[in-house]
Amino acid sequence: MKFNLLNRINSPEDLRKLKVEQLPELCRELREDIVRELSVNPGHFASSLGVVELTVALHYVFDTPYDRLVWDVGHQAYGHKILTGRREQFCTNRKLNGIMPFPSPLESEYDTFACGHASNSISAALGMAVAAKVNGDEQRHVVAIIGDGAMSGGLAFEGLNNVSSSPNDLLIILNDNNMSIDRSVGGMKQYLINLNTNDTYNRIRFRAARWLKSKGMLEDERKKGLIRLGNAVKSAIAQQQNIFDGMNIRYFGPFNGHDVIENVRILRQLKDMKGPKLLHMQTQKGHGYAPAEKDVTVWHAPGKFDVGTGERIVGDSHNKPPKFQDVFGNTLVELAEMNPKIVGVTPAMPSGCSMNIMMDAMPDRSFDVGIAEGHAVTFSGGMAKEGLLPFCNIYSAFAQRAYDNIIHDLAILNLPVVLCLDRAGLVGEDGPTHHGAFDLAALRPIPNLTISSPMDEHELRRLMYTAQLPDKGTFVIRYPRGNGELVDWKCELEEIEVGTGRKLCDGEDVAVLSIGPLGNEVERAIKSIGEEVKPSIAHYDMRFLKPLDETILHEVGKKFKKIVTVEDGVKDGGMGTAVIEWLCTHGYTAEVVRLGLPDCFVTHGTVPELRKIVGLDAESIKKAIL
Numbered sequence: 001m002k003f004n005l006l007n008r009i010n011s012p013e014d015l016r017k018l019k020v021e022q023l024p025e026l027c028r029e030l031r032e033d034i035v036r037e038l039s040v041n042p043g044h045f046a047s048s049l050g051v052v053e054l055t056v057a058l059h060y061v062f063d064t065p066y067d068r069l070v071w072d073v074g075h076q077a078y079g080h081k082i083l084t085g086r087r088e089q090f091c092t093n094r095k096l097n098g099i100m101p102f103p104s105p106l107e108s109e110y111d112t113f114a115c116g117h118a119s120n121s122i123s124a125a126l127g128m129a130v131a132a133k134v135n136g137d138e139q140r141h142v143v144a145i146i147g148d149g150a151m152s153g154g155l156a157f158e159g160l161n162n163v164s165s166s167p168n169d170l171l172i173i174l175n176d177n178n179m180s181i182d183r184s185v186g187g188m189k190q191y192l193i194n195l196n197t198n199d200t201y202n203r204i205r206f207r208a209a210r211w212l213k214s215k216g217m218l219e220d221e222r223k224k225g226l227i228r229l230g231n232a233v234k235s236a237i238a239q240q241q242n243i244f245d246g247m248n249i250r251y252f253g254p255f256n257g258h259d260v261i262e263n264v265r266i267l268r269q270l271k272d273m274k275g276p277k278l279l280h281m282q283t284q285k286g287h288g289y290a291p292a293e294k295d296v297t298v299w300h301a302p303g304k305f306d307v308g309t310g311e312r313i314v315g316d317s318h319n320k321p322p323k324f325q326d327v328f329g330n331t332l333v334e335l336a337e338m339n340p341k342i343v344g345v346t347p348a349m350p351s352g353c354s355m356n357i358m359m360d361a362m363p364d365r366s367f368d369v370g371i372a373e374g375h376a377v378t379f380s381g382g383m384a385k386e387g388l389l390p391f392c393n394i395y396s397a398f399a400q401r402a403y404d405n406i407i408h409d410l411a412i413l414n415l416p417v418v419l420c421l422d423r424a425g426l427v428g429e430d431g432p433t434h435h436g437a438f439d440l441a442a443l444r445p446i447p448n449l450t451i452s453s454p455m456d457e458h459e460l461r462r463l464m465y466t467a468q469l470p471d472k473g474t475f476v477i478r479y480p481r482g483n484g485e486l487v488d489w490k491c492e493l494e495e496i497e498v499g500t501g502r503k504l505c506d507g508e509d510v511a512v513l514s515i516g517p518l519g520n521e522v523e524r525a526i527k528s529i530g531e532e533v534k535p536s537i538a539h540y541d542m543r544f545l546k547p548l549d550e551t552i553l554h555e556v557g558k559k560f561k562k563i564v565t566v567e568d569g570v571k572d573g574g575m576g577t578a579v580i581e582w583l584c585t586h587g588y589t590a591e592v593v594r595l596g597l598p599d600c601f602v603t604h605g606t607v608p609e610l611r612k613i614v615g616l617d618a619e620s621i622k623k624a625i626l
Contacts, residue, residue: 003029003032003033004025004029005018005022005025005026005029006026006029006030006033006082006087009026009083009087010085011083011084011085012059012060012064012065012083012084012110015056015059015060015083016059016060018060020060020261020264021261023053023056023057023060023260023261023264024260024261026056027052027053027056027260028288030052030055030056030079030082030083031049031052031288031289033082033087034048034049034052034078034082035049035288035289035307036307037090037091037093038078039304039305039306039307040304041091041093041094041095042094042302042303042304043078043093043094043101043301043429044074044075044076044078044101044300044301045286045292045299045300045301045302046285046286046292046296046299046300047073047075047076047147047285047300048075048076048077048078048079049285049286049287049288049289049292050076050175050177050257050283050284050285050286050287051076051079051145051175051257051283052079052287052288053258053259053260053263054145054173054175054263054281054283055076055077055079055080055083056079056083056260056263057260057263057264057267058143058145058173058267059080059083059084060264061264061267061268061271062141062143062267062271063141064084064110065084065109065110065112066140067140067142067143068112068128068140068141068142068143069110069143069145070112070121070124070125070128070142070143070144070145071103071111071113071115071121071145072115072118072119072120072121072122072144072145072146072147072150073102073115073116073117073118073147073150074101074102074103074115074116074433075102075300076145076147076175077103077111077115078093080103080110081093081099081103081108084108084110084111085108085110086099086108094429094430094431094604095604095605096603096606096609096610097603097605098604100604101429101431101604102114102115102116102430102431103115112124112128113125113128114433115433116430116431116432116433116434117397117398117401117433118147118149118150118153118371119146119151119152119154119155119156119159119371120155121144121145121146121150121156121159122144122146122155122156122160122163122170122172123155123158123159123162124144125142125143125144125170126142126144126162126163126166126170128142129168129169129170130166130168133167133168141169141171141271142169142170142171143170143171143172143173144170144171144172144173145173145175146172146173146174146175147174147175147176147177148174148175148176148177148178149348149370149371150371151174152348152370152371152372153370153371153372154372154374154375160172160244160247160249161247163247163249163276164247164248164249164276168275168276169273169274169275169276170276170277171270171271171276171277171278171279172249172277172278172279173278173279174253174278174279174280174281175257175281175283176254176257176280176281176282176283177282177283177284177285177296244278248275248276249276249277249278250273250275250276250277250278251277251278251280252266252270252277252278252279252280253278253279253280253281253282254280254281254282255279255280255281255282256281256282257281257282257283258283258284258287263281266279267279285299285300286299289310290310291305291310292310297351298312319487320483320487321457321483321484321485321486321487321489322457322483322484322489323354323481323482323483323484324422324457324460324479324480324481324482324483324484325352325353325354325422325481326354326357327457327460327461327484327489328353328354328420328422328464328479329353329354329355329356329357329358330354330357331460331461331464331465331493332344332355332357332391332464333357333358333361333362334493335464335465335468335493336358336361336365339468341387341389342365342388342389342390342391342468343365343366343367343383343388343389343390344358344359344365344366344367344390344391344393345366345367345369345376345379345380345383345390345391345392346366346367346368346369346376346392346393346394347368347369347370347371347372347373347375347376347394347398348368348369348370348371348372349393349394349395349422350366350368352395352422353393353395353420353422355368355393367379373398373399373401373402373405374401374402374404374405375405376392376394376402377392377394377399377402377405377406377409377410377417377419378405378409380392380410380417381405381409381410381413381415381417384410384415384416384417385413385415389416389417389418389468390417390418391418391420391464391468392417392418392419392420393420393422394419394420394421394422395421395422395423395434395436396421396422396423396424396425396436396437396438396439396478397423397427397433397434397435397436399421399439400438400439400442403442406419406443406449406474407446410474411446411447411448411449411474412448414448414473414474415473415474416472416473416474416475417474417475418464418467418468418475418476418477419474419475419476419477420464420477420478420479421436421439421476421477421478421479422479422481423436423480423481424436424439424453424478424479424480424516424568424569425437425478425480425481425516425518425568425569426480426568426597426602426607426610426611426614426616427480427481427607428481428482428604428605428606428607428610429604429605429606430604431602431603431604432601432602432603432604435597435601435602436478436480436569437569437570437597437602438569438570439476439478439569440453440478440515440545440567440569440570440574440575441569441570441572441573441574441577442573443476444545444546444573444574444578448473448474449473449474449475449476449546450467450472450473450474450475450476450498450544450546450547451476451478451544451545451546452475452476452477452478452543452544452545453477453478453479453515453516453517453543453545454477454479454516454517454543455485455514455516455517455519455520455541455543456484456485456486456517456520457484457485457486457489457491458486458489458491459496459541459543460477460484461489461490461491462491462493462494462495462496463477463496463543464477465493465494465495466495466496466498469495472498478516479516480516480517480568481607482607484517485517485520496543498544498547499544499547499548499549499550500543500544500549500551501540501541501542501543501544501549501552502540502541502543503538503539503540503552504519504539504540504541505526505537505538505539506538507535507536507537507538507539508536508538508559509535509536509537509560509562510535510536510537510538510560510562510563510564510625511537511538511539511540511556511559511560511562511563511564512526512537512538512540512563512564512565512566512621512625513540513542513552513556513563513564513565513566513575513579514539514540514541514542514565514566514567515541515542515543515544515566515567515575516567516568517568518566518567518568518616519539519541519566521566521611521616521617521618521621522539522566522618522621523539524618525618525619525621525622525625526539526622526625528618528619528622529622529625529626535562535625535626537625538556538560540552540556542575545574545575545578548578548579548582550582553579553582553583553586556590557583557586557588557590560590561589561590561591562590562591562593563579563583563590563591563592563593564592564593564594564595564621564624564625565579565592565593565594565595565596566595566596567595567596568596568597568616569596569597570596570597570598570599571594571596571597571598572596572599574594574596575596576592576594576595576596577594579592580592580594593624595615595616595620595621595624596616597614597616598614602614
């Protein structure tokens with residue numbers, strides 16, 4: 001696209017050459033560029049549209065990359081990427097060998113920290129601000145941009161607590177759009193709705209502070225006293241307490257985040273103000289594109305669409321297998337109707353994990369706790385301790401943040417909580433921050449856990465049914481992103497004996513042990529080898545990483561000298577490692593080839609592309625067998 005202003009900007013330095021009156025036109029062009037590009041190359045849509053004006057203002061006022069902008073999550077950073085020299089490459093966003101889906105210092109000096117998981121920006125930015133003082137970079141400004149949804153995360157509060165007590169000049173920008181992926185929930189959401197400070201009050205206070213400072217009357221101790229007095233006056237006038245002011249973090253706002261000229265004015269005022277401060281900006285997710293404004297949850301990541309009509313281009317789902325998450329959501333309601341003790345828990349992912357199906361059917365028995373994975377696990381443990389049976393659904397990569405909670409608050413007491421780890425294995429275009437690579441290896445050493453992975457939708461339903469039966473303790477079920485294998489996905493709900501796998505085909509020369517949906521790739525590999533006399537291949541779906549099926553392992557250990565293990569997780573410490581340990585312990589000496597994710601962070605691309613790269617597609621499995 002040819003744009004009058006955007007085509008002239010290859011870096012923020014070019015942006016800063018514009019007159020401030022030109023910025024609204026630049027915002028319009030930037031928004032149009034994002035809309036047109038994402039209509040054909042899908043990505044995180046509504047979040048980036050919501051911060052166009054804020055993004056332009058930040059790069060206009062601050063001397064990036066010397067000044068540090070720390071984005072939270074990264075969903076909102078497409079405008080940032082385009083303005084920082086990546087407009088020509090933006091068409092490769094999220095594609096194999098293209099630019100990364102989220103900001104990363106590995107890609108650009110303008111990307112100051114790793115993004116992908118929520119709530120880390122304040123902590124990282126504070127570290128940078130303190131480092132600037134230690135290193136003598138007194139002129140360096142550091143800004144954290146965090147969304148209201150991410151502000152519910154515990155790490156954000158830990159960061160705020162440290163910001164309030166450490167000498168720093170950090171600026172925190174709260175991008176308040178009342179959304180994460182779904183609607184924001186919890187007390188912070190309601191607090192921000194009610195929080196308001198008069199703009200005239202802010203201007204008078206700021207001018208008074210500048211005058212006192214010019215007269216030498218604002219040394220540190222007097223400044224602290226005046227701030228406390230000002231906070232008390234503000235609380236009395238507004239008839240509300242301000243949590244940020246109470247933590248000695250100067251609060252300004254809320255302001256309209258879509259007025260770019262006003263944003264520039266405010267940021268210039270705050271830029272050189274000493275001490276920590278929080279700027280509250282109210283924005284609209286999907287702003288400037290009517291279809292996205294009307295349904296922000298769908299337009300978080302809408303896929304391809306027609307720019308003119310806003311009609312999403314959705315493939316024909318007729319006679320196609322459902323998504324694993326939808327099988328989970330529907331089965332959970334089915335089980336909850338049978339078992340009144342079942343409740344559902346999700347940390348801000350009701351539509352992403354299909355917990356919204358239960359929320360619609362049983363709103364009093366389903367809980368969205370916000371972006372707070374550790375809390376989700378411990379909250380589930382508390383309910384389980386009092387006799388309920390929580391199904392706690394967390395994306396595998398995000399469950400890493402609850403590792404201690406799983407050990408300390410579930411496993412030690414062996415509480416009956418079903419941990420459903422969605423997006424396990426390779427997730428595709430979201431890349432290394434989102435791949436569910438580590439759950440099998442990380443959870444395997446923890447006592448009292450049952451760890452399982454279904455090969456298809458029928459197995460998922462049966463494992464969910466098994467997990468809610470009495471005396472099953474803490475039960476992990478991991479399954480992948482996307483569609484399954486079976487169009488006819490409904491089946492009878494039957495118990496699977498814990499720790500039992502199944503033999504899918506018999507053979508004489510090579511045994512293939514798989515866990516989870518990659519078993520379907522194994523079946524395709526075996527089928528492609530054909531009916532040759534050699535090798536004769538046996539295939540076992542292990543189902544459980546913990547406990548392993550020792551009957552199958554004894555059979556395999558006695559019969560086969562060549563074994564291939566296949567898993568959609570890191571192979572170091574995963575199922576293949578567990579099999580080797582077991583064989584060694586029991587005196588078997590088979591040659592074992594482990595297939596799994598390598599000891600590196602796997603890039604972004606489509607799942608088939610990535611499986612081929614890491615050797616987990618049917619052709620690679622076939623070669624390993626041969």
